[in-house]
Amino acid sequence: MIDRMHLRILREIERQGSLTAAARALHLTQPALTHTIKKLEGQIGAPLWTKEGRNLQLTQAGQYLQREASRLLPQLERVDDVLGQYARGDKGTLRIGMECHPCYQWLLNIVKPFLSQWPGVDVDVKQQFQFGGLAALFNHDIDVLVTPDPVKRDGIVFEPVFPYEQVLVVARDHSLAKKAWVEPEELSSEVLYTYPVSPERLDIFQQFLLPAHCQPKRHKTLEDTDMILQMVAAGRGVATLPQWLVEEYAQSIPVAPVRLGEQGVHKQIHLGTRTDASEDTHIKTLIELSRA
Template sequence: MSQVEIRHLRTLVALRESGSLVEASERMFLTQSALSHQIKELEGRLGCSLFLRKTRPVRFTSAGIRLLELADEVLPRLHTAELDLQRFAGGETGRIIMAIECHSCFEWLLPAIDAYRDEWSDVELDISSGFHFAPLPALARGDLDLVITADPVDEAGIAYFPIFSYEAQLAIAKNHCLVEKSWIDPEDLAKEVVITYPVDQNRLDLFTGFLQPAGVEPAKVRHAELTTMIVQLVASGRGVTCLPNWALHEYLQNDYVEVRSLGEEGIWPTLYAAVRKDQAEAPFMAAFIEVAKKVCFANLRGIVTAELG
């Protein structure tokens, strides 16, 4: 079946370069006898001789020349592949396919990716849209390599790294009656229309961290895709919404809406990067997490109230 092997190609190349079995064997750190046997065996399997030994330097037959040709094609490729693999092994490169749970995270993730790519140009980067429903199993499985999530679930083989914290605030119209309050109670929203991204409520801080614990349901939930749309609806009094403070910052500065904390303390989710533990230490992955933190801190300076790590 498999006749020729890498080792044979290396032997032939060494033979071409040295001109004799003895010298070739020294280059290959083998005895001359080993090469003699090796080549004899190969020639036997192939059914033709590869070179004539009675001359110095040895003279290759057509078959030998054909094999050298093959070696010249194959060995360099093998070599570069092995160099690449060394870099994979050293964690100097790899693949980061991400998923985000937090819908407005693109705002800081895309700049982070850009910054990272400058330094780690050959890491394969992608944001997956396919695993919104269950990103962590996909991460464990290897479909994903990094998940941005607000609630770390303790799972074997997954490590979490905090990126930053932000306040999830309620945005309301400037003429809304709730502007009177200095912070919002869950019950305040029982009669309100809540506008959210079109995602499951279990992935929204407002519900998981505020309304559900208090057993309150809003009068109605409306959906909009884009942050701008949501804020516009809020500004025109069609409902209220809950967004990260940094996502609202721009609209607040332009005086479109009012914002209030949820509860006296406010709700302060932390975003984590979840990665597989075996990759957590790899330089290319650690670097990504570092860059993400730095970019967040730089982009959101003065907006987010807390920086981590």
Template sequence: MIELKHLRTLTKLRDTGSLTATATALHLTQSALSHQLKDLEVRIGGTLFFRKTKPVKFTAEGDIFLALADEILPKIAKSEHDVASLKEDLNGRLHMAIECHSCFQWLMPALKEYQVSWPSVVLDFSSGFSFEPLPALVAGELDLVITSDIQPRSEVHYEPLFDFEMKLIMSTSHPLANREQILPEDLSDQTMISYPVPKQRLDVVKHFLQPAGVEPNKWKKADNTLMLVQMVSAGLGVAALPNWAISEFSRQGLIVSKPLGEGLWRRLFAAVRHSEHDRRYLQAFFSTAKIESKSHLDDIKMA
């Protein structure tokens, strides 16, 4: 029976053109190489190549086995690579940064579900507010960034997760609570409450206020969503939050939400290194995140 080592030997003989060079490349003695080739010729009952030709010329039988080697060996190499990649995926690392505090409302259930199927993947995350996450992603310090802010780079792949609407929230007694929609100029005399990030990174600034040349009267910071909503409910200011983050508070009557203009819609992405975006454990995370976020948004619509 022909073996893989025979096919590899024949391709190496074709590549080098001589028995001496082939023996050196395969780390064999010339005697061992000659014995291997003679053994194969006995098995097939024919001659593989013409002796004493430079470079080596193959017989018809030799050409048949070379064609077989060209078909089989790449498939073997691909299978070995796929198995190695699978093992690497099963023991991968998913160190992520989240550029929105409110993402935790759907992300934590998604991570819990993800760990059921991928228990060996090491999960860790940081808020992404104390540093620039994309350079850290490219440098290999992070593996994934949840963001709505695309900064085109050839090294980064942006996987779309879902669309969401940013809304302005205010207390139930706020003067803007009776408006059908909020215009940029309506916020010029307001106190805006936001997460502790540079305001230039906020969607409401980049895509609503800044294009209209409007700057709120004052800014305040809140460390988390619950604190932010409580401050808004107490009449200490207004804030812009994604629709998924405010539905429960609206149902409780703590706040009122209004669309920003005709509706400020954004898309959330999972940014990963382009060279790794097809890894199985990343594709599985994309799928789980999309399913969990859809379930969360469907619950909001039904409420």
């Protein structure tokens, strides 16, 4: 029954002081404005104003509607503004899922310029151990999946954005620290620390140890990168991490990177998105910043 034009008419009458001025402000003719209000009065069964000569007098119903117009219209205009921001991509939330523990530190370097470029957009990061990454992407629980191990699926596209080398991490005074690279059998006497991921998904097993029919002395898991590196620095064992991350931590923790085999183990961080969202402005910005 009540639409926004009715509210705008009552607000402009209050602002402009007359029907003629209100009609001019709304780009209406005065007869059109009057007809709109007369039609509303017929629908609600009560007059909104009375006229005595050139003077306009609001009824109690008219005064009530004028007060409500002053209250509701700013809220509706705010809704219009926010919806316009969503339409332009200036507002919203980009939900990112992680299938790579050390990739979180890498992502922090990308999020900062992203937030600067999109001040109205929030970023929500979900860690790998909280959900299944690919399933979350299919179910629209996340918009982007960060993973070094993309799995081909219809409806999902993975973009390679950051190449890196997976290296062995040893204490700076470890006997292996001075070697150019290590062979798989050299880890048979070492305690190997990894994130709590099954060996089937760990590069150190699948690309290095198992092809050579080797196993570490023991395999222990820890969730926290700092704790893994502190254990390595204390001589309790070795670990594998991206070289860029080891070099960053080596500035404050006495650890050193060593190549896994003469050729090394080379990886890529990929950003996975649903095919129907691959042209999303926020996702395209994240991909561009990741590659830069």
